[in-house]
Amino acid sequence: MSYDKHAFEPFAVAVDLAVFTVRDGALRVLLIRRGEEPHAGRWALPGGFLRPAESAEDAAARELAEKTGVPPEGCHLEQLRTYSAPGRDPRMRVVSVAYTALVPDPPEPRAGTDAAEARWVDWPVGESLAFDHDAILADAHERVGAKLEYTGLATAFCPPVFTLGELQAVYETVWGTALDRPNFRRKVLATPGFVAAVGGEPRRTGGRGKPAALYRAGGAVALHPPLLRP
Amino acid sequence: MSYDKHAFEPFAVAVDLAVFTVRDGALRVLLIRRGEEPHAGRWALPGGFLRPAESAEDAAARELAEKTGVPPEGCHLEQLRTYSAPGRDPRMRVVSVAYTALVPDPPEPRAGTDAAEARWVDWPVGESLAFDHDAILADAHERVGAKLEYTGLATAFCPPVFTLGELQAVYETVWGTALDRPNFRRKVLATPGFVAAVGGEPRRTGGRGKPAALYRAGGAVALHPPLLRP
DNA sequence: GCAAAAGTGTTAGGGGTACACCCATGG
DNA sequence: CCATGGGTGTACCCCTAACACTTTTGC
Numbered sequence: 001m002s003y004d005k006h007a008f009e010p011f012a013v014a015v016d017l018a019v020f021t022v023r024d025g026a027l028r029v030l031l032i033r034r035g036e037e038p039h040a041g042r043w044a045l046p047g048g049f050l051r052p053a054e055s056a057e058d059a060a061a062r063e064l065a066e067k068t069g070v071p072p073e074g075c076h077l078e079q080l081r082t083y084s085a086p087g088r089d090p091r092m093r094v095v096s097v098a099y100t101a102l103v104p105d106p107p108e109p110r111a112g113t114d115a116a117e118a119r120w121v122d123w124p125v126g127e128s129l130a131f132d133h134d135a136i137l138a139d140a141h142e143r144v145g146a147k148l149e150y151t152g153l154a155t156a157f158c159p160p161v162f163t164l165g166e167l168q169a170v171y172e173t174v175w176g177t178a179l180d181r182p183n184f185r186r187k188v189l190a191t192p193g194f195v196a197a198v199g200g201e202p203r204r205t206g207g208r209g210k211p212a213a214l215y216r217a218g219g220a221v222a223l224h225p226p227l228l229r230p
Numbered sequence: 231m232s233y234d235k236h237a238f239e240p241f242a243v244a245v246d247l248a249v250f251t252v253r254d255g256a257l258r259v260l261l262i263r264r265g266e267e268p269h270a271g272r273w274a275l276p277g278g279f280l281r282p283a284e285s286a287e288d289a290a291a292r293e294l295a296e297k298t299g300v301p302p303e304g305c306h307l308e309q310l311r312t313y314s315a316p317g318r319d320p321r322m323r324v325v326s327v328a329y330t331a332l333v334p335d336p337p338e339p340r341a342g343t344d345a346a347e348a349r350w351v352d353w354p355v356g357e358s359l360a361f362d363h364d365a366i367l368a369d370a371h372e373r374v375g376a377k378l379e380y381t382g383l384a385t386a387f388c389p390p391v392f393t394l395g396e397l398q399a400v401y402e403t404v405w406g407t408a409l410d411r412p413n414f415r416r417k418v419l420a421t422p423g424f425v426a427a428v429g430g431e432p433r434r435t436g437g438r439g440k441p442a443a444l445y446r447a448g449g450a451v452a453l454h455p456p457l458l459r460p
Numbered sequence: 461g462c463a464a465a466a467g468t469g470t471t472a473g474g475g476g477t478a479c480a481c482c483c484a485t486g487g
Numbered sequence: 488c489c490a491t492g493g494g495t496g497t498a499c500c501c502c503t504a505a506c507a508c509t510t511t512t513g514c
Binding site: 205230 | 514
């Protein structure tokens with residue numbers, strides 16, 4: 001392990017973001033349409049290069065705020081993994097630290113100066129993305145699905161106050177499976193720290209039906225017992 | 231997201247390795263004693279810079295082979311996460327992709343040209359490591375412990391043919407807890423693809439007692455049901 | 461009244477835990 | 488024959504899946 005300053009090869013270091021949201025019963029991911037070569041006109045994940053004095057975490061939070069308008073404290077941001085294959089960018093050596101972000105109720109995305117267009121696209125995405133972003137997005141989706149099982153992450157898809165029906169819809173949307181409502185309710189309430197009841201009882205879901213009780217995230221990171229996929 | 235070649239800051243990209251093994255009922259990690267400043271004389275994780283044409287995975291496999299003498303196909307190597315805080319190396323900007331490696335029965339490590347000494351050190355390590363390697367090592371240990379629960383990773387600590395007693399010792403050593411032997415046996419054998427029986431019945435553990443049946447890794451990556459920590 | 465959504469109750473089965481017990485071997 | 492480690496049996500408990508049922512609202 002040599003630290004000679006002239007012995008290493010210079011690399012560009014970037015972050016790529018897989019930003020998910022749940023809206024109208026559909027899982028969506030934030031994509032930008034590339035305005036420049038290579039892959040001009042194709043969809044890609046939002047991202048950008050690290051600035052001299054910032055960590056990858058800082059860069060990811062900055063990009064997320066720039067592209068979505070969401071403040072960093074209002075959403076979940078987590079490192080996924082790093083992609084470093086030599087040929088993944090045709091022009092130069094780019095090592096990319098990928099992040100997964102979960103946002104509750106997003107405003108319309110802003111197109112950056114370099115992106116022709118930014119949009120929330122339904123999952124799964126029909127066409128293939130630029131660079132190795134198909135693989136990154138698939139890894140991110142798998143990670144999110146797995147983390148719903150043993151962490152309280154699903155609340156990151158919900159607004160600050162939500163109903164158990166909305167929380168269940170997050171699980172069903174991400175996993176793509178239906179869950180038994182009575183059992184889901186019992187499991188969530190039996191898991192300490194997952195959710196906490198708040199007062200008031202307005203109707204939140206469809207126009208009809210009994211008004212649902214409201215909850216907020218309980219602050220627990222790990223779920224005991226876990227909420228396993230069927 | 232600008233791809234202008236002159237718009238980015240050059241970084242050095244390195245890999246750091248947290249290499250674990252189980253030997254004589256103790257969990258050990260491979261450390262090198264630094265021969266150069268900064269942190270000369272302190273213990274650190276093995277690692278090194280990426281070469282121009284190799285991915286981080288390639289670099290990690292190469293470093294692992296160099297430092298341990300173990301061929302890459304004989305052990306488990308997995309990306310952990312990337313550490314990119316601006317001040318983590320006092321001399322320049324180094325972004326490090328950390329890997330976790332598991333080796334079954336290691337030969338004596340080789341001291342590299344830049345390392346004064348390389349050794350297997352008992353976990354937990356008594357003194358603090360160079361750079362941010364304490365945090366990397368703690369993250370790696372937590373990841374290994376968690377992965378034993380829901381993957382067949384524990385077999386990566388064992389030789390190609392092993393007994394259930396040896397496999398149980400891996401769990402007990404990494405988790406630091408005792409397990410009920412009859413129940414462990416049943417759970418392992420009830421999990422499809424975890425282990426597969428092989429013929430022959432030599433004694434493998436201590437000098438006394440009934441000879442144990444031999445098994446090899448079954449090739450399953452995920453464990454259904456998982457083997458949860460007590 | 462009827463549909464829709466929330467909430468409660470009940471039961472059967474699987475898996476985990478905590479043991480007791482038997483088998484095979486070396487000294 | 489005894490200590491040591493491998494292997495089997497079993498009873499209890501908790502969690503879970505599955506499904507029936509009641510409650511509260513809008514139309």
